[in-house]
Amino acid sequence: MSDAPEWTEAQLKHDRDLAVDFFRESRRQEPLEVYGGFFETYQGLMEELLEETVDLTHLDEAIVELMADEDKQYLVRYLSGPPVSADDLKTMLDTSTLSAVKFKTDPELSARLIEFIRDWHDRRRFPWLSGDWEPEEDERRTAVIATAAMVAMQKTQTARRSKGSTAQEMRVVNALIEAGLVQVDTRTVRVIQDAPIAGEFCRESVFAGRKADIIIGLWDNRTMAIECKVSNSAVNSIKRLNGDAAVKAGVWIKAFGTHQVVPAAVLEGVYDVHNLVDAQSRDLTLFWAHDLDQLIAFVESTRPSG
Numbered sequence: 290m291s292d293a294p295e296w297t298e299a300q301l302k303h304d305r306d307l308a309v310d311f312f313r314e315s316r317r318q319e320p321l322e323v324y325g326g327f328f329e330t331y332q333g334l335m336e337e338l339l340e341e342t343v344d345l346t347h348l349d350e351a352i353v354e355l356m357a358d359e360d361k362q363y364l365v366r367y368l369s370g371p372p373v374s375a376d377d378l379k380t381m382l383d384t385s386t387l388s389a390v391k392f393k394t395d396p397e398l399s400a401r402l403i404e405f406i407r408d409w410h411d412r413r414r415f416p417w418l419s420g421d422w423e424p425e426e427d428e429r430r431t432a433v434i435a436t437a438a439m440v441a442m443q444k445t446q447t448a449r450r451s452k453g454s455t456a457q458e459m460r461v462v463n464a465l466i467e468a469g470l471v472q473v474d475t476r477t478v479r480v481i482q483d484a485p486i487a488g489e490f491c492r493e494s495v496f497a498g499r500k501a502d503i504i505i506g507l508w509d510n511r512t513m514a515i516e517c518k519v520s521n522s523a524v525n526s527i528k529r530l531n532g533d534a535a536v537k538a539g540v541w542i543k544a545f546g547t548h549q550v551v552p553a554a555v556l557e558g559v560y561d562v563h564n565l566v567d568a569q570s571r572d573l574t575l576f577w578a579h580d581l582d583q584l585i586a587f588v589e590s591t592r593p594s595g
Contacts, residue, residue, distance in 0.1 A: 290509050291590040293551050293574040294583065301565045304577045311579050312521070312558045323448060327441035334360050335433045344424050345415060348403045356402075357389035365402075367436055370411025372443075381405055449521075457557050457578050458492070458502055458517045464581040465490055468588065470505065478504065481549050484512040497544035499537045507591040513551040514541055517578075523561040530560060530568050538573040547572065555584065 296304075338361055342351045345368070355361045366373050375387060382401045384391065392399045410418050414432045417424040424432075466472065470490050477495040478484045485491050485506035494504050501514040516534040520526035538552030554568070557578035569575055576584040 290511070290548075291587065293553070294587060295569060296575060298562060298566055301569070301575070302562045304580065305560050305562055305565060307579055308557060308577055309559055324441050324445045327444040328437050331360070331364065331440040331444075332433055332437035335364060335436050337361070338364055339429060339433065344429065345406065345410070345418055348406060349399075352399045352403060353389055353393045356387060356392045362387060364436065364440065365406070367440055368406050368411065368415070369409040370413065372439065378405075457519055457555065460578060461503060461515065461517060461555055461581060461584070462490075462492065464585055465503075465505065465588070468585045470588070478512075481512060481545050497541050499540050501537070501541075505588065507551070507588060508593060509591040511549055511551055511591065512545070513553055513588070516554045518554055518556050518558075520556070520558040520560055522559050523564070526558070526560040526564055530554065530556070531564050531571075535568040535571045535573045538571055542572055553584075555581070 338355065339345065341354070342348050355365055366375065366378055373381065379385065379387060382398060382405065384395075384398055392402070407418065412419050414435050417428060462472065470488055473485050473489045473491050475491050475494050476483060478497065484496075484504055487506045487508045487510060490503055490505040492503055494501055496504055496514045502517045503515040505513040505515065507513055514537075516537060518526075518529045518534055520529050534552075534554040541550050541552050544550075551574060552572060553574040553576060555576045555578055556565075565575060574587075576587075
């Protein structure tokens, strides 16, 4: 039975430095069109919103239509300072849904939303609402640009996270397929017999009650559960690596034992070496997205000799 690789602190630092270099290069190559596209879209939508509500002074007639439009409903959450999440807005309005149907059939809910906007609007972006005057064109333009920038920044960050983790996972999947493993259906693994058999793997599956990005049936009948992690800062890495992947490793080992499961993480981005050492000490095997040959080499090492 092959031992999972365990890296020295110097090796972890070397690969961490390479990962940071790759991360910086990806950020330099990231097209500005992503942010610009979001900005232009929400600039236009914000201009429409102000026009439809007469600069937020006639909300009663427009609130249902605003909540019926997904993008404008998103903008409504950015009228307050600071913006609120959908869940926070539901809590503030004492409702379980933000659907347009609910606002149309529940006038009291619409009234609570209008009151929320009037009480919690950002007074720096929309000073005329609390000052009770008609905005000048430059005030209106400032509000539009500031709001569009806030939304574009959030949308860009969300797109980065989604694209980064998805792209990384697909690189792992492609590497496994190229190595001759077969992808099988997503599943829930309650007992180890539910896991993919030797030479197979599945994606986005529940493993001992916790989601694993990829589960591999190793050739020696052990199971490898992999988390794909992308971090944009050393602080962020504590949550993603030590607070999530390493915690899952403990859960999986407790459920199935060290002789049956190999918890692992494929890493990309910025990590603190101390956190890498800590995660490895908690039985989490570490691989890097920039060197998936190491992952494939370990998987291959579990094949029976001869």
